[in-house]
Amino acid sequence: MQQTNVAIIGSGNIGTDLMFKIMRYGKALRMAAMVGVDPGSEGLSRASRLGLFATASGLDGLRGWEGYRDIGVVFDATSARAHEHHAAVLKADGKLTIDLTPAAIGPYVIPPVNLDNVILEENVNMVTCGGQATIPMVAAVRRIARVPYAEIVASIASLSAGPGTRANIDEFTETTARAIEKVGGADRGKAIIILNPAEPPLIMRDTVYCLVESNDFEAIRASVHEMAARVQSYVPGYRLKQDIQFEPVANFPGSRAHNLTKVTILLEVEGAGHYLPAYAGNLDIMTSAALATAERLVSKKTLEQVA
Structure with a gap:
């Protein structure tokens, strides 16, 4: 199966747990980059040891990386206020964004309830x-x-x-x-x-x-x-x-x-x-829902491209 490279913004508990889930269970997704703002972050350290691109320079650091052009999905596990900025930049860059903050810029997604209704969206919100x-x-x-x-x-x-x-x-x-x-x-x-x-x-x-x-x-x-x-x-x-x-x-x-x-x-x-x-x-259900959502959205887009 063709895989899509993904990046996670936010190297805290949620972002790090999501990283391991993608690496263990990702089918249409391939973990590529971890982004944070704290050079001493354990999440960044783990990502680096796993051979992933890791930067403590936030979204700017990710965008300055040569591999950014191949990133298809970005998970935002920061804060509602930070996502307001991230969302605008990622939209301009054409990146599918999975928002794990309560910013709710994109439509709400609860996978077993309405996932099929947001297939064409560029930014979706995982609520809380x-x-x-x-x-x-x-x-x-x-x-x-x-x-x-x-x-x-x-x-x-x-x-x-x-x-x-x-x-x-x-x-x-x-x-x-x-x-x-x-x-x-x-x-x-x-x-x-x-x-x-x-x-x-x-x-x-x-x-x-x-x-x-x-x-x-x-x-x-x-x-x-x-x-x-x-x-x-x-x-x-x-x-x-x-x-x-x-x-x-x-x-x-x-x-x-x-x-x-x-x-x-x-x-x-x-x-x-x-x-x-x-x-x-509470954190596990967020990362699990985000992974399920991204897998579905990426698989759907891949099928449409093939067709």
């Missing part, structure tokens, strides 16, 4: 770790019935939240809430993130609440389990923590129904341990 874990569940419920309101709570180990995550807390909640509506299909969405300081660190836990205009519990349950299996195909550590809960509730403003049901879905995400510890499922 909480979004990747929970929006598939909102979408699964929405396939069965209208969802006037959906709320998600993502609890992650404090040790798995690096400087980028902490700097993007506001963007996390805003971007996830919007994606719950635009991709998940809820009329209104809300997102909450909790940094859990427990020792030893706990793996990622997510709670999804949906108010639905339906009492077809079996159809909802089947839809949720089918969607969970689709996520597990690229994130093996993704699982339902316990049985789905159904509870009758009073009317909700804006709902046409007189009787609503609150659907509660409890999830956990265990990391694969490629580079990050198993408790860092």
Whole structure:
């Protein structure tokens, strides 16, 4: 299979884990360059030892490298503010960009929900770790019935939240809430993130609440389990923590129904341990989703070129 050279901007935990995933599982992708701004970065050091191009001069350093012209895909694992600059430059250079920050310049992508709808985009946004874990569940419920309101709570180990995550807390909640509506299909969405300081660190836990205009519990349950299996195909550590809960509730403003049901879905995400510890499922699901997205987009473009 013809492979496309890729570069990662951001040599922190997410970028380094993604590098190992691409090198281990990449089919249409070939890892070529790692970009950072800290010369002492462990991610850059590892990339260099693996024989990849590594630069601590940021995007300018990547663009000055002779191999840049052969880069087809760039993953941005920096910050929302940095991506605003990167996106404009990469677009001008004609690079397909996979955005792992909450900048949301390109359309949101949740692989099992809407990946086929963004095949022709030049910049796609992976939402957030909480979004990747929970929006598939909102979408699964929405396939069965209208969802006037959906709320998600993502609890992650404090040790798995690096400087980028902490700097993007506001963007996390805003971007996830919007994606719950635009991709998940809820009329209104809300997102909450909790940094859990427990020792030893706990793996990622997510709670999804949906108010639905339906009492077809079996159809909802089947839809949720089918969607969970689709996520597990690229994130093996993704699982339902316990049985789905159904509870009758009073009317909700804006709902046409007189009787609503609150659907509660409890999830956990265990990391694969490629580079990050198993408790860092929040980072693992982001890198896994980004890899699955890039593989699909590159494969589709390759087929179109051949045709």
